[in-house]
Amino acid sequence: MSHVPASYRFCHTFGSRIVFVAPTLMLLGALIGFIALLLNPTARAPGALPALGFFLAFSAFMLYWWLRFPTVIEWHGDGTVSFRGPVRSVRVPIAEIESIRPGYALGFLVLRYSGKKLQLLNQFDNFHEFIERIRDANRNIAIRGC
Secondary structure, X not given: OOOOOEXXXXXXXXXXXXXXXXHHHHHHHHHHHHHHHHHOHHXXXXXXXXXXXXXXXXHHHHHHHHHOOOOEEEEOOOOEEEEEOOOOEXXXXXXXXXXXXXXXXXXXXXXXXXXXXXXXXOOEOOHHHHHHHHHHHOOOOEEOOO
């Protein structure tokens, strides 16, 4: 079973869409405000430009951070698993996966491999099947909270 390719897709819910949409709206709002302040310097309050610049940078970072999360897990027949998101893709040999454990908050998982870590949202279709396949293919993996 572990050599048969499979794909596990992120299950989008209302809450998960808000998590991705909110930083986008924050970034757009900050960008519009920043441009408005640059175009109309007479309406600028003292300290508004640095504060808006900070908010713009924070919004961009949050959007990038959320877009790094995988939305597709693909099981390849060559003994590797890939985790693809909108701006990041990681391909990991199954033998190098060390653990899958709960993350820092409810609904997050941390997958450790080769001394690195990958954060996942625990919201994939048929995720239990993926966990079973990982266990079958790599008996040394530590799985907790899944």
